[in-house]
Amino acid sequence: MIAIIDYGMGNLHSVSKAVERLGRQALVTSQEADIMDAAGAILPGVGAFGDAMDNLRESGLRDTVLRYAATGKPLLGICLGMQLLFTESEEHGLHQGLGLLPGRVVRFPQGDYKVPHMGWNRLKFERPSPLLDGLDEGHVYFVHSYRALPENPGDLLATTDYHQPVTAIVGRSNVYGMQFHPEKSGELGMQLLERFVGMC
């Protein structure tokens, strides 16, 4: 079973359906026992970083996610869920993240382009990973106004180009993150999710 962690942020239905389409059981849950029992866990999320961390702390799920990650079982953060994996974010003030990956989440620099970065953009694979194994670079669907800057270049698995290189996929041992929505990213998105659930 793959646990979809429900902490009151965003639409979990699509993620859970996508996992089911890949032939795996998905459980949308906020229960510690379910999450610790799961073969894999997904941390989704849409909204503001500070609100998300508040919800995680108040519900006790922050500690649960950290305990889960320490088991070595695969964890995938999606969109805001990926940003939460990092040390801190400067979205509306400075907020501490889960700290599973060293790095910061920062605003797009001012420029003559539209923010949020919204729509289909092309992935560029930066280094080999079981998550990318056998896949071709292609377009995936992004919606975000802040971008992650991993401290360790080795954690950066894929980028996209939006007036600068933008972190798209990160990974360090069992912890992975995707800035785009794989569940909304057509065939390539489903292939990426399939690689992830294949590890679980």
Next chain:
Amino acid sequence: MLAKRIIPCLDVKDGRVVKGVNFVNLRDAGDPVELAALYDRERADELVFLDISASYEGRATMVEVVRRTAGEITIPFTVGGGIASVDDMKRLLRAGADKIGINTAAVKNPSLISDGAAKFGCQCIVVAIDAKYNEQWREWEVYTHGGRNATGMRAIAWAQEAERLGAGEILLTSMDADGTKDGFDIPLTRAVSEKLGIPVIASGGAGKAEHFSDVFIEGKADAALAATVFHYKEMTIEEVKNDLVSKGVEVR
């Protein structure tokens, strides 16, 4: 670089697609979920469902259509039509819609834009504007109620106001171009797009593949929406994308 998006629009009434039943390879061409899945396979970048049900029961059916669609497709989709409150938005977003389109209700009650954006995020709120050229003003006027009522509001100013209130995108339909198949309304699309920092989806007038490159290159649109030409197989999404690629426009 971001790809330009091609967006088929499905008109749905009481849970059934009302236009475009020309698909021989579908079990049930009137089923919006099947049609949505077909467009997903044909590499549409996004979908819009426009609910034209007049009754409460019809609207309730739409929630079920949204729930089934969310389980079937792998691209984002917007639901519009008759959405008048934050509760309406919540029901559809919970059912799995990615974005909510509001039109008449936003004109009547602009705070619906800011309330929705604050609650669900800007990226969820698409403000749909039906615009028609007003000869006297020498610019475009906003119409509501499916194009029946003139509002006396200027379309460019209203689009800017919608952005200020927190709209994530503008779905801009030219009533002058709609149904003509002579191409999108380039002056309108360009005038609005150049004034905004949020994406503009051009709608109305698509008849040929070249019309899409025109509205992206000349009209500065971020996305283009069409209904009839796709539903009746007058062209495929693939043909449109091939034409765009040949003109150097980035597509998925």
